Amino acid sequence: MEIKNIVVSFPHPDDESFGTAGLIYESNQKNIPVTYLCGTLGEMGRNMGIPPIANRESLADIRKKELKDACEHLGIDYQLLGYRDKAMEFENKTQMAEHIKSILEEIKPSHVVTHYPGHGVHPDHNAQGAATIEAVRLMEPDKRPVVWAAAISHNYIEELGNPDVVIDAEKNFEFKMDAIMQHKSQAEGMLEKMEEPSEDIMIKELKERLGKEEFYIWHFNE
Numbered sequence: 001m002e003i004k005n006i007v008v009s010f011p012h013p014d015d016e017s018f019g020t021a022g023l024i025y026e027s028n029q030k031n032i033p034v035t036y037l038c039g040t041l042g043e044m045g046r047n048m049g050i051p052p053i054a055n056r057e058s059l060a061d062i063r064k065k066e067l068k069d070a071c072e073h074l075g076i077d078y079q080l081l082g083y084r085d086k087a088m089e090f091e092n093k094t095q096m097a098e099h100i101k102s103i104l105e106e107i108k109p110s111h112v113v114t115h116y117p118g119h120g121v122h123p124d125h126n127a128q129g130a131a132t133i134e135a136v137r138l139m140e141p142d143k144r145p146v147v148w149a150a151a152i153s154h155n156y157i158e159e160l161g162n163p164d165v166v167i168d169a170e171k172n173f174e175f176k177m178d179a180i181m182q183h184k185s186q187a188e189g190m191l192e193k194m195e196e197p198s199e200d201i202m203i204k205e206l207k208e209r210l211g212k213e214e215f216y217i218w219h220f221n222e
């Protein structure tokens with residue numbers, strides 16, 4: 001199916017940049033609008049910046065601003081879903097699916113990108129992925145957008161086989177890194193932890209980790 005507009009549904013400010021900046025770059029080239037539905041403000045994150053620029057209270061505000069800056073850089077719209085960070089798995093699943101469905105019915109995307117349930121790296125990823133897929137399942141079959149599920153667990157290729165869609169984000173890697181770097185409170189911690197001996201080696205390592213964006217087309221069995 002032709003891509004007309006895309007909704008990306010992930011739980012944290014920065015998931016959109018890590019997971020779909022390459023896809024967004026290509027969509028921009030083709031004038032395909034993208035909207036990010038961001039589940040939480042990532043306010044329970046352990047990274048507070050280096051040196052710490054936040055405390056628990058201010059982290060939500062800081063990450064809200066970083067998300068705004070990242071989405072400006074990416075050239076996309078975003079909506080906050082307002083859930084609590086690290087607590088999405090405890091939400092009522094049907095209500096969350098209905099909530100997301102109501103937004104999808106307004107935006108009417110041709111494609112929805114979300115995490116592959118069971119193949120996120122955080123319970124929030126799995127919870128929002130499952131709720132987003134349920135939201136699409138609740139729609140009339142002929143009105144459903146195509147779902148691209150992003151698997152980011154360590155063993156997903158073993159378990160799921162080769163992905164259906166692979167975006168080469170390495171081609172436009174600077175665009176992706178600039179988006180990630182808008183999330184200053186998170187990105188600096190990540191770069192610090194890598195402890196690479198030189199910038200060249202670090203970029204090579206980052207390209208290996210983030211250079212491909214892979215998705216599985218979700219099949220609804222009915």
Ligand SMILES: [Zn+2]
Pocket residue numbers: 011012015122125
């Ligand atoms: Zn995340």
